[in-house]
Amino acid sequence: MAQRLHGLDLARFLAFSGMVLVNFDIVLRDPEFGAPWLVELLQGRAAALFVVLAGVSFAIGARGRSAKQISRRTLKRSAVLLAVGLANLAIFPADIIHYYAVYFVVALPFLFASTRAVLLACGALLIGQVVAILLFDYDAGWAWESLTYLDLWTVEGALRNLLFNGWHPVLPWVGFLLWGIFLSRFDLGSRKVQGHLIGLGLAVALMVEIASHFLVGAAGPDELSLLFETEPVPPMPLYMIAATGWATAAIGLCLWLCPSERGFAAVLSAGRQTLTLYIAQVILGMGTFEAAGWLMNLSGGAALLTSLSFILTLVTYAWLWQRYISTTGPLEILLRRLSG
Secondary structure, X not given: OOOXXXXXXXXXXXXXXXXXXXXXXXXXXXXXXXXXXXXXXXXXXXXXXHHHHHHHHHHHHHOOOOHHHHHHHHHHHHHHXXXXXXXXXXXXXXXXXXXXXXXXXXXXXXXXOOHHHHHHHHHHHHHHHHHHHHHOOOOOOEEOOOOEEOOOOOHHHHHHHHHHHOOOOHHHHHHHHXXXXXXXXXXOOOHHHHHHHHHHHHHHHHHHHHHHHHHHHXXXXXXXXXXXXXXXXXOOHHHHHHHHHHXXXXXXXXXXXXXXXXXOHXXXXXXXXXXXXXXXXXXHHHHHHHHHOOOOOEOHHHHHHHHHHHHHHHHHHHHHHHHHOOOOOHHHHHHHHHHO
């Protein structure tokens, strides 16, 4: 059995924590207050890291299995994730789990494709997004002032949201999963590879972010400036490239920092239960905040402090669960049993 890459669990924990900070900021912060700089930095980047990591794990988990086994397992798992995600979507409109269900199915053929084909698909998704933006109305369905998707529960609205203009649409977000498949083909346990991931990831991310700043300034208020943005909505090519660079560097750094469990046991236990913790942030976290009357009623600093406190609570739970019950979270156990 291959040695577990503990750094991936650390990166998964950091990605999840970043998503909690962003999600709780959206639901807790009064719009009159600005978002803390840390939250602004993580917007669209934490979720991208989460998806890239899913691609890495997807590919690693497929090793040693036949195409038939992988396909059957993937389709079963996607069906379970779709059911869980749709149930969560009814409570939390920014749910990402139902997108995952489709990402895995779309990416399934690329587990068996050449590296060149994987990279070409990533590039095609970037071009395809620009073409889609030009051909279709990206604002369709959105009431941006309230961040509400008006026809989400109709067939047309659901498909539009899923494929084109939702929070994490398949076009082009599945590209992050494909990039994870690409990264999985390297020896991620190698210190040399980890150093390359850190250096190249940072270089690409910083160059794109700096180029975006100057290009947006040069384009001015014209709609052309949208093409050069690195904001996650809409996810234009420079955003996708920058977020991919940050994710690559983060994965390399986490692998380099965490060659073993020593010193990281608590957060690693949380990184192995992210499905359970993701649902917990919605059901327990946001449910509690709504009952307390905190929704869209806190300052940016108070929302951030609340988020960090909740993350600490989840880490404590995850460590106790792993120590006394199982190394696998409750929803992860259920997912495995249902998907075989």
